[in-house]
Amino acid sequence: MMEKKCSEILRRGHAEKRRSVIDAAAVVFCREGFAGANIDLIAAEAGVSRQTIYNHHGDKDKLFATVLRDIIERMNVRAFAILDTFPNQPDDLEADLVAFALRFNKNCIWGQEGKLVRKMLVAEGERYPELFEMWRKEGPGKIESALAARLARLAHSGYLDIDDPDVAARQFMALNDAELNLPSTFGKSLSDEEVLVAVRRAVRTFLRAFGRPAGSPLAAAATQEA
Amino acid sequence: MMEKKCSEILRRGHAEKRRSVIDAAAVVFCREGFAGANIDLIAAEAGVSRQTIYNHHGDKDKLFATVLRDIIERMNVRAFAILDTFPNQPDDLEADLVAFALRFNKNCIWGQEGKLVRKMLVAEGERYPELFEMWRKEGPGKIESALAARLARLAHSGYLDIDDPDVAARQFMALNDAELNLPSTFGKSLSDEEVLVAVRRAVRTFLRAFGRPAGSPLAAAATQEA
DNA sequence: GAGGATTTAGACAAGGTTGTCCAAAATGGC
DNA sequence: GCCATTTTGGACAACCTTGTCTAAATCCTC
Numbered sequence: 001m002m003e004k005k006c007s008e009i010l011r012r013g014h015a016e017k018r019r020s021v022i023d024a025a026a027v028v029f030c031r032e033g034f035a036g037a038n039i040d041l042i043a044a045e046a047g048v049s050r051q052t053i054y055n056h057h058g059d060k061d062k063l064f065a066t067v068l069r070d071i072i073e074r075m076n077v078r079a080f081a082i083l084d085t086f087p088n089q090p091d092d093l094e095a096d097l098v099a100f101a102l103r104f105n106k107n108c109i110w111g112q113e114g115k116l117v118r119k120m121l122v123a124e125g126e127r128y129p130e131l132f133e134m135w136r137k138e139g140p141g142k143i144e145s146a147l148a149a150r151l152a153r154l155a156h157s158g159y160l161d162i163d164d165p166d167v168a169a170r171q172f173m174a175l176n177d178a179e180l181n182l183p184s185t186f187g188k189s190l191s192d193e194e195v196l197v198a199v200r201r202a203v204r205t206f207l208r209a210f211g212r213p214a215g216s217p218l219a220a221a222a223t224q225e226a
Numbered sequence: 227m228m229e230k231k232c233s234e235i236l237r238r239g240h241a242e243k244r245r246s247v248i249d250a251a252a253v254v255f256c257r258e259g260f261a262g263a264n265i266d267l268i269a270a271e272a273g274v275s276r277q278t279i280y281n282h283h284g285d286k287d288k289l290f291a292t293v294l295r296d297i298i299e300r301m302n303v304r305a306f307a308i309l310d311t312f313p314n315q316p317d318d319l320e321a322d323l324v325a326f327a328l329r330f331n332k333n334c335i336w337g338q339e340g341k342l343v344r345k346m347l348v349a350e351g352e353r354y355p356e357l358f359e360m361w362r363k364e365g366p367g368k369i370e371s372a373l374a375a376r377l378a379r380l381a382h383s384g385y386l387d388i389d390d391p392d393v394a395a396r397q398f399m400a401l402n403d404a405e406l407n408l409p410s411t412f413g414k415s416l417s418d419e420e421v422l423v424a425v426r427r428a429v430r431t432f433l434r435a436f437g438r439p440a441g442s443p444l445a446a447a448a449t450q451e452a
Numbered sequence: 453g454a455g456g457a458t459t460t461a462g463a464c465a466a467g468g469t470t471g472t473c474c475a476a477a478a479t480g481g482c
Numbered sequence: 483g484c485c486a487t488t489t490t491g492g493a494c495a496a497c498c499t500t501g502t503c504t505a506a507a508t509c510c511t512c
Contacts, residue, residue, distance in 0.1 A: 240487095240488075243488090243489085274489085275489060275490045275491065276490090277490065277491080278489060278490075
């Protein structure tokens with residue numbers, strides 16, 4: 001009862017330690033897996049005593065869940081921010097899609113956090129099914145749905161020719177993964193150059209499948225209306 | 227020196243135990259991760275005493291490496307066998323590609339072993355970098371290269387319009403993964419129906435990007451030659 | 453600076469794991 | 483049935499990990 005008075009005021013360094021523990025735990029859980037990660041390692045990595053971890057998070061299981069929730073939330077915020085930069089009125093469709101995909105890939109998929117989420121998901125997905133189910137629904141689910149809406153809009157404006165926007169969105173993502181999935185799964189961190197080449201190929205194929213012949217004739221009509 | 231005489235003859239049940247240990251270890255390593263798997267569990271799952279495991283494989287690390295090598299080899303054999311059923315002279319290109327992709331996906335990618343390899347790869351890739359590097363080169367590397375050759379042949383015969391067969395091969399694979407990757411990463415096992423739908427969509431998009439307009443005019447010429 | 457809360461280092465018990473050892477039992481070829 | 487080999491179950495030491503507890507050091511606000 002009384003400890004709250006100060007735990008809400010005294011958290012200058014408190015919050016910093018909390019964050020540093022979560023960050024360190026993320027790194028160690030990711031590298032070693034749940035069973036392989038030990039609290040002492042996390043404490044050392046965080047520059048914090050073991051007891052502090054127990055004070056803050058109570059339990060290895062609770063810590064893991066906290067770390068997951070934290071990363072998932074950060075990833076989601078980031079992903080939706082980038083989704084807002086989707087080219088709704090493209091000047092040069094191919095170039096704009098490449099730029100968008102590049103942003104998305106570099107920040108959400110192949111960054112440190114992206115790898116972390118994917119690895120944890122695969123390795124420990126069955127340990128916290130509800131948590132990952134939540135992530136799938138709120139993360140990839142909504143992102144793909146939002147991307148599908150943007151693609152549908154481009155199709156409506158005559159830039160694209162799409163039957164099922166949801167399928168197109170998933171395939172857009174998949175094509176972007178095509179070249180990078182394997183190298184990235186190993187320790188290999190991808191160079192900007194590699195990502196750019198992969199994204200260019202992905203967008204080119206995507207437009208071969210879903211693009212309008214050339215210069216998007218309907219686009220002119222759409223812009224005239226607006 | 228003398229123990230060889232019989233260890234080479236007496237392995238009727240020997241080989242069976244060996245296999246059952248490897249199979250059980252694969253399951254347990256996959257479910258629990260390297261650190262989380264314990265030898266007693268594997269022994270129980272294999273219906274074998276713990277000592278037998280140590281007799282056969284010496285060490286947890288060695289056992290893990292053996293399991294990996296075994297699965298990788300089996301997967302490779304299976305994958306190349308299916309690759310040999312690629313439709314080189316397609317009757318109905320779309321239907322034939324769908325059938326081929328269906329075979330490949332069901333047997334190599336989304337089967338029990340496929341999931342196993344992927345999970346171990348992601349979870350423990352940094353524990354045995356050489357081993358996984360070998361796998362990448364001998365497995366996906368060669369498979370994609372072989373698939374690229376088949377696609378190039380179809381392109382040469384006028385069925386497809388492909389600039390870079392290697393890229394097309396990777397994208398063919400990626401499109402097939404598009405819809406199934408996420409559901410499968412969770413415990414969810416995929417129904418035949420789901421896989422079929424996903425593969426149909428993948429092939430349709432692939433042909434929208436790389437197919438010839440209709441009925442592949444050049445194909446007629448090619449078959450006349452042959 | 454004073455005072456209350458937090459953090460720290462270290463010790464600690466409880467429990468689990470690995471890998472070894474050994475004697476008894478089972479196995480398979482001769 | 484005999485024999486060498488393998489398998490078994492159990493005991494075992496060494497080690498590691500989790501989570502708790504303590505007293506001393508540190509931090510933050512006033």
